Amino acid sequence: MLAARAVRTPGSPSGPDADPLAFLEVAEREPAPVPDGWVEVRVRAAALNRHDLWTLRGVGVHPDALPVVLGCDAAGTTADGRDVVVHAVVSDPLWAGEETLDPSRSLLSERWPGTLAPLVRVPARNLVDKPAELSFEEAACLPTAWLTAYRMLFSRSGTAPGDTVLVQGAGGGVSTAAISLASAAGLRVWVTSRSEERRARALELGAHAAFAPGERLPERVDAVLESVGRATWAHSLRSLRPGGTVVVCGATTGDAPAELNRVFFTQLRVVGSTMGSLAELGRLARLCATTGVRPLVDDVLPLAEAAEGLRRLEAGEVFGKLVVVP
DSSP states (O other): OEEEEEOOOTTOOOSTTSOGGGGEEEEEOOOOOOOTTEEEEEEEEEEOOHHHHHHHTTOSSOGGGOSEEOOSOOEEEETTSOEEEEOOEEOOTTOOSOGGGOTTOEEBTTTBOOSSSSEEEEEGGGEEEOOTTSOHHHHTTIIIIIHHHHHIIIIISOOOTTOEEEESSTTSHHHHHHHHHHHHTTOEEEEEOSOHHHHHHHHHHTOSEEEOTTOOOSSOEEEEEEOSOTTTHHHHHHHEEEEEEEEEOOOTTOOOOOOHHHHHHTTOEEEEOOSOOHHHHHHHHHHHHHHOOOOOEEEEEEGGGHHHHHHHHHTTOOSSEEEEEO
16 A cells, blocks of 8 residues: 655654655555554545654654654544544553553554555544544544644633633644634634734634734733744743743744743743643544534645645645645
8 A cells, every 4th residue: 555654764864954855755565464452444534744744854753663654643434434533642551541641652653653544553442433524634634733722722721712812823733723723712812923924814714813923912811822932932921911821732943941030920831732632532523513613724635745745844835734635
């Protein structure tokens, strides 16, 4: 079967400066066996993520796991005809707590073959029903970026309808999801972006105001959703009201100084957030079905053109999500 894989050799350059596409292979491969307690899902659509670029760079994946099929997100159909969304977080079967807190957890494409292939194998417990109201392409966007935004907003930020939330870096998968979800939930949504075009598109998506990076806001906000890191961190802290919350799910521009004096003096909360649980994925899917909120799909490409999709993602040429179909 055709699959997109990260293929690296010992001594290959790794880290943020490595060229991810130099280690991408889109070629035929033999399907992996189905472990006990797992099921096979025919992939109908899979979404691309920056996680795929980091894997290609050799970050977050053990060398012994390579080569590995890329992809965390998928929607598809099981052998018995059930339409499903695949939860990407694989926890130890003996782990009794919430799966993202399992120290031995991994994402699909880290320890196990991922979703950029016609078939993916996952634990049977990692499936939720795909709402009939969502297309496979829309549903494939939920498990990583949209689930991350859902948890940041509804489980971690402490906001309520009528509050104001600032989303740093409009345009990516998490930020566009956050704009749509927060707007649907009755929050006032402000965004930042270096691009005037992206600020305009964010307003069309449901944001109430858009600002340049670092621009002084009309008033302080209740929460900031932060995935950018060093480039926006100081602005995020300055933008919070006393007692406000910054929820951090990533740092694409690198780590940032903590600014502890500001944190303790204004009693800010700094909250980490990673992915989401199976239960949250189910609630997110139902929310989309009942409210009409849908992931913004920038483009749909055949799996054979995965390299072009990843190039566009790396170049920042995507607004929303890129989806590939086998």
